[in-house]
Amino acid sequence: MTDLPSRVSINEEGPREGFQIEPGPIPTADKVALVDALSATGLRHIQVASFVSPKLVPGWADAEAVVAGFAPREGVAYTALWFNGAGLDRALAFRDRLSVTGSISLSASEAFSRRNLNRDREGNLAAMRKQTAAHLAAGVPVRRLGIMAAFGCNFSGEVTPAQVFTAIEDGLSIAAEAGVALTRLSLADTMGWANPVAVERLVGAVRARWPALELTLHLHDTRGMAVANALAALRMGVASFDATVGGLGGCPFAAHKGAPGNIASEELAMLCEEMGIETGIDLDALIEAGHRAERIVGHPLPSALLRGGSLRAMRARMAA
């Protein structure tokens, strides 16, 4: 219990994750309204769009309009995602509104890379070297290394800490060659394989080896384990998590349609709040944003808390 952080940062990825996977089309104004609702909750990091090929991801054909449309709130970092030079250029056009920072993104499972990106390990490394150079050439800082499939892979099975170490070492090499110092490591349970013991094992091993790297966990709730996995990470002192409001996003790798996507932001926020960990988030406003997201996508989202309602609201009702 002593390693619990006093404050946790929740990186909201709901707009980007959600509107990418929903069948849509979803009006641009709805996307903008959700971003603005989220920025009013106290969230400090919101990923608002994906600069990807409109042919591949029609749901993000309006990325520019969304980024141009939200009302920037002071103290909130708005981010976007891109995978190549064309995407980077589109993001750079919004440097006044977006926090444009670069990542090195690798997979701990080569099988996943092959399936998801059609690249082997060497191909990935080459792509990341090129992307890092492009970021630096554009004056975009590169501080973060993200490792996908850090707990398991639907195409190769268990992923061991040793495999994750290899991917981290690859990423650190790319950074060193480019002369940049990474400060943050994000470990992603991309396909929902993590369990609390695996979280403790991996976080413990990574911490012991790279004590200076700050950790972020990107958890998926594919099998209902995300909140328990977050608890295990909190106990290890992890203080930064990606999440999506309502659990927006779904999972293209689940056994059945309709599986939850990322850990729901409001469930993570409630876990923290009830355990005395500060998040800076107005939980009821975040739940309200989740209901808004449900109205936008036109179906219930997987978050239980959207239906259960917060204890904060319950206490307020009793005090009234």
Place this chain on the structure above:
Amino acid sequence: MTDLPSRVSINEEGPREGFQIEPGPIPTADKVALVDALSATGLRHIQVASFVSPKLVPGWADAEAVVAGFAPREGVAYTALWFNGAGLDRALAFRDRLSVTGSISLSASEAFSRRNLNRDREGNLAAMRKQTAAHLAAGVPVRRLGIMAAFGCNFSGEVTPAQVFTAIEDGLSIAAEAGVALTRLSLADTMGWANPVAVERLVGAVRARWPALELTLHLHDTRGMAVANALAALRMGVASFDATVGGLGGCPFAAHKGAPGNIASEELAMLCEEMGIETGIDLDALIEAGHRAERIVGHPLPSALLRGGSLRAMRARMAA
């Protein structure tokens, strides 16, 4: 991590909880088929029916037919629920098929007792004294004390360990007066107020005071915290949990319709399995029973794992 039990017992309450709250009517044959599907999964305790007034709970008007209908499997304890002498008599008619054991059931929140049972603390104690005497007169063993609203109450707010202690002491007094020795204490998060820190605090305090009582946790997933709460309890060595397949049951005390009910049996079983704790359950058979339950009630159940699918199945697919 050292307090993790090597084996956990999951008490399946899905049939009883689920068919009580679903609008129905649900054919008796479907109820029987679900019980038989559940007994084939390796579950050793299944609560199959509620002997309550058919006027109050029409969903259980066919309790006798369900109990007469299932195919008893060796090694499985089938139980039922009742709240008064008439219910007890109906259960006693099935002593050949049911494991008929008595409980003393109290609430840590008097406000909840008043709302739910229309009884104050004294009224509850009197009712439990009477029920205990009736159990003993019928030769029904009384070994279990159940405390409802052990973590919080929608009508009075936070419930402190001190309030839970008072209820436990009340229960132990009733047992002592009747000359019976209780062996098991069940702590119920009836309205979904628990969090992992509260679980640790209460379990730790109860253990310190009554080290000989075996503990069961009855968790609800109203706000998405149930699996994390179970993890906290497992870490404290708790080895017995009530649960419902698919999360059957719903919650009459949630803010919105459709809130999850009890912790889903298969999510708890998967948490255990992935952490190396034995449950004796065939997880994929249990997930299949969950899908059956969904077909019976005619709507998706809240369990994420029903959609995500087990890792066991995923591994088997890769090995094939």
